Amino acid sequence: MGRSRGMAPFVGTTSRGGGMAQSDPLYQRIASDLRDQIRTGAIKAGDRLPTEVELREQYDVSRNTVRLALGVLQNEGMISSTQGKGTVVREQVMLTYHAAWAESRDRHASDQTDAFYAEMRDQGRKGEYRDFEMRIKPATPELAARLHVDEGDSLVSRAISRFVDGQPFSLQDSYYPMDISQECGLLTPHDVPGGVIRALAAKGHTEIGYVDELTTRMPRPDEARKLGLSQGTPVLVYVRTTYSDKRPLRLTLTIFAGDRNRVVYELGDLTAYAENGGAS
Amino acid sequence: MGRSRGMAPFVGTTSRGGGMAQSDPLYQRIASDLRDQIRTGAIKAGDRLPTEVELREQYDVSRNTVRLALGVLQNEGMISSTQGKGTVVREQVMLTYHAAWAESRDRHASDQTDAFYAEMRDQGRKGEYRDFEMRIKPATPELAARLHVDEGDSLVSRAISRFVDGQPFSLQDSYYPMDISQECGLLTPHDVPGGVIRALAAKGHTEIGYVDELTTRMPRPDEARKLGLSQGTPVLVYVRTTYSDKRPLRLTLTIFAGDRNRVVYELGDLTAYAENGGAS
């Protein structure tokens, strides 16, 4: 093949402001070139990219090299490929989860779903939950430390998947110490009427403090499947531990699809914020 | 080549609890096999994996297929490869950022660095900051909306990189409206004695409310470089907008390396938490 290696297609684009040196690998330069086309709007969100064969001819490289370049952008979450259809630029729709007050709103509560419903309704979306499961699980070291029980002790796990407009949104799993679960009737594979938080409060276990921990990581294969995540989408891991005046009551682990979720805290006096249409 | 395709190496490992079906792609099955070995501790954090050539022989596939499998695990953040050295299982060291009170601690303040120092000292680490930069930047739509200025208006940007024990930790960029910056002396390419927050308060711009937004995404190439992120490491994006009783004062954008950071909020009455050694 008469390749005129590393020339024409890159003219004027390789030595742009932020990045690519002349000596970078071919696939990185192709990735960079496509990234720029997306960033500048030459290829817009939702648009199809050239096919792999077209890119192969356009840049005069092997298909494998084209796929390496597309892989880079896929891992950055910029594009998404589907067999038989093509490769498109991904578009983002962000939903907001108000951590500070999401659970304390006093609505028609039904398990942990009330807050979620209210949030979604406020944002004009249709929230549902699916796949409720109640299980008994042994405490991992992390769970044991946070709930002040011994490692391996039985915990009650109540898990649900949240969907918005038919799309998976987050996976939530709440853990309760066994003694509290028995006292408050959490050992049912159904919704707790009025919600778990009220059931706890009714027996004197009132939640008065929260510790929230937020981290991020790449999803495990089953999480990617359940959340329908495409390559290059991280998850936001949100762990809330709640306390009464005496002890930890509950640990709720939420795995948010990173490309569709934003967690918000509103703290202090936000008069100026609310006045200007901030609080949705 | 006499390949006995898809047999021996997988016996007893392919149809484990959560996952791999017999019909999955070869490279996925190899990835799954290695993932299990890591998960079960057969290969521990810090250990070296077999070389690509060894894996190629072990599974009787082409080297390219081995690399596809390793790519999967790399994108999950489980392993890290270095040219000439090999491939190792990554280990995690998590540091904690206490969002609720990080900025309100009244120590020997020096720009935005006081809170960071205090946090790191509490965790027994050595915090430093590098690469301070003061710039004037036009407001993007996102910045304009949050700071209640017009798009394109000039904003003062004061940026630093945070390092812990010599390792990059997070990138921080604070934006201030131009009128406040002039009034409070923020247009200097140096630290503001006593800290910016005090300088604002001294002129009557006291911060009394915060809105924090947390999202995650894959890093852009320059962020990955500055933070020294390896493949498959997302970033945690933390945006804090602060308010006086009248208006937004400041927007601070922090990009945390996702594999080394945890953001924590402590809310409400946490007597029970503190009593049991919770508050570090």
Next chain:
DNA sequence: TAGTGGTCTAGACCACCAC
């Protein structure tokens, strides 16, 4: 059926690291 991306092979040469 034609075209797309998905998987896989069997080589090659290069850059970096430890010895």
Next chain:
DNA sequence: TGGTGGTCTAGACCACTAT
């Protein structure tokens, strides 16, 4: 110097989608 991962080629066949 030998071994490692990094890059790249030039094919092949398959699975899925659109028409």
